[in-house]
Amino acid sequence: MTTHTALIVDDEPDIRELLEITLTRMGIATRTAPDVTTAKALLTEAAPQLCLTDMNLPDGNGIELVTWMQQYCPNTPVAVVTAYGNMDTAIEALKAGAFDFVSKPVELPRLRELVNSALKLSEPRPPEAPEKDEPGLLLGQSPEIKRLRTQVRKLARSQAPVFISGESGSGKELVARMIHLQGPRNDAPFVAVNCGAIPSELMESEFFGHKKGSFTGATDNKDGLFRSANGGTLFLDEVADLPLAMQVKLLRAIQEKAVRPVGESKEFPVDIRVLSATHKNLPDLVQEGLFRQDLFYRINVIELSVPPLRARPGDIPLLARHILGRIAREYECEPAELTPGAIERLKHYDFPGNVRELENILERAFTLCDADRIDADDLHLGAAAALSSAPQLSGPDMPAIELPEGGMDLENYLETIERQAIEKALEATRWNKTAAAKRLGISFRALRYKLKKLGME
Structure with missing residues (x-):
């Protein structure tokens, strides 16, 4: 059985010892280095399956080592140990190519999660399947789509938050799903949410869950989207549509890696990767005061543009x-x-x-x-x-349509009319689909399609 090896880089002997003991108990062999120079020498000898480095070292810093490793040990995931609450440093490390970060004082459950995720990246992956019908396939041979696929593969190895920009319908959720499927969290949930589709009064409950009886209608406990995605990926589509009050709570949940359900007195830790997207121009919204700058920098660690x-x-x-x-x-x-x-x-x-x-x-x-x-x-x-192919909305054959008072569901209304017409045509032709299609003035294929779409088979 292959033993995984980790390199621990820290100038404090007690921190090195704590990390060594934790990783050894996980069955991982360890090597240690007190500075950047020693770390580079050990990495040159043999690349480990994981590197943990402190940020402040006697002859340099963790980000310098991360950058060096991107060139000389690109297949070794490296995580940075940062000072408590120093998110700017953590984000800088992620942008430099760090796999993830953990804050001091090091919480051992969080460290174990990070290590397990990193080690999955060193496991041999099956060869890439030929292009076939897969839900997450980014099809195409153009330079633009090839570049996008390369970026997706690279970002899948990181835990950095990615902001996916692109026009409506360009495939932003597809890109997010591929980042998830090609990364170490691929056996955990991928939860996608359209932020613009949730009523503002239900947002906190939808995202963070609620406790039974915490408000009218809360008849059961609810996990919420963050806890449903625990261990996996949460994709926030149309994140620009979040109201400002919710943006504050979202930022805190992402930074603290914990959520407090509505009506609960305690927080629950969550281990998720956050991907987000919108077709709107977020920097413009930040300038206009409609989107929080601190949240923008937190979710936009790396930007990926979909052509x-x-x-x-x-x-x-x-x-x-x-x-x-x-x-x-x-x-x-x-x-x-x-x-x-x-x-x-x-x-x-x-x-x-x-x-x-x-x-x-x-x-x-x-x-x-x-x-x-x-x-x-x-x-x-x-x-x-x-316009030229649309039916004329006047004439003797046009049936009279009575619009109801107030609003109506046009799509369901039209489906009802279509269903009734198909039923009458089938009855008139004694359920002969070919004859019914001819009577309706559509192809046999079109009739089969409509029967399946309307659930009339």
């Missing part, structure tokens, strides 16, 4: 084949192919909604085209095409 789809048109054919194959499997139909004309039309389209819009365009074209080939006209791109 828009229009910046990589050469990836569109590969993405389109992947999406069409997934749709065909999902609806148990033969896959459709894009004609060269359709591919060219897609390559020259601006895609304001990015990959998400491409998915919607292809799903619509797949269900409405008659043959197994999707031509340029089947895509209905652009406002003019959408």
Whole structure:
């Protein structure tokens, strides 16, 4: 059985001894160094599976060692021991390439968590799978997407908070999921939350949980998102939508690595990696006083930019084949192919909604085209095409629609009408789907798609 080795770098003998005892009890062989020079010599002899270094050393500092290791020992995760409450130093170390940090006085449970996460990175990984249909795959061969995949692999080895910027629909959650899946926390939960979708009055309970009876409606204890993600990754999507009061509480939870549920008198420790994203310009919001600067610096230790789809048109054919194959499997139909004309039309389209819009365009074209080939006209791109292909909202055949007082759920309303029309067509044709599709004026594939989508199979 292979024994893991750790290098401990600290000029205080008692701290070295404490760390040695802790790691030895975990079955890890240790080597020690009192300064940067000795540490570099030992690292040059043999790279360990983990390095723990103090920040202040007689002949340099921990960040200098971290930077050196990125060049000469890039596969050895290095964690920095910082002074209590010195978050600026910790963030500087993470930016330099440190795997993680732990504050003095060293809490042994926190140290063990850090060590176990670091050692997972030294375990042999299976060879990368060929490009296939995986939920987290970042498809494409463009320089932009290759660079993004390289950055994702590198950031997956760190525990630094990453801020993912990019336009709506460009795949920010996909990138966050890939960072999680390729890192040492991949066997723990990945919890994604859209910060703009939670009512402000429920935010504290959603994030931190609550105690039974702490407020009206709290009929059970609730863990909350932070504790649900314990050991794994919490992805805060649209983090710019958090109200200022919640930003303060979020910052404290991230810094203290602990949460206090609503109605509780004690805090619960949490071990999570925080990834965040928004399509808004956070620096501008900081300048306008709408987003806290201290929280911005805490979540934006490393920024990762996701390119828009229009910046990589050469990836569109590969993405389109992947999406069409997934749709065909999902609806148990033969896959459709894009004609060269359709591919060219897609390559020259601006895609304001990015990959998400491409998915919607292809799903619509797949269900409405008659043959197994999707031509340029089947895509209905652009406002003019959408208007020209839209049914006229007047005429003798247009049914009268009564709008209810107040608000209405338009999507459910339209689904109800669609369901009723399909049911009547099936009944009229004695449940012959081919005849029902013809009567409805849609393709057989479109009918199968709608039956599955509406749960009518």
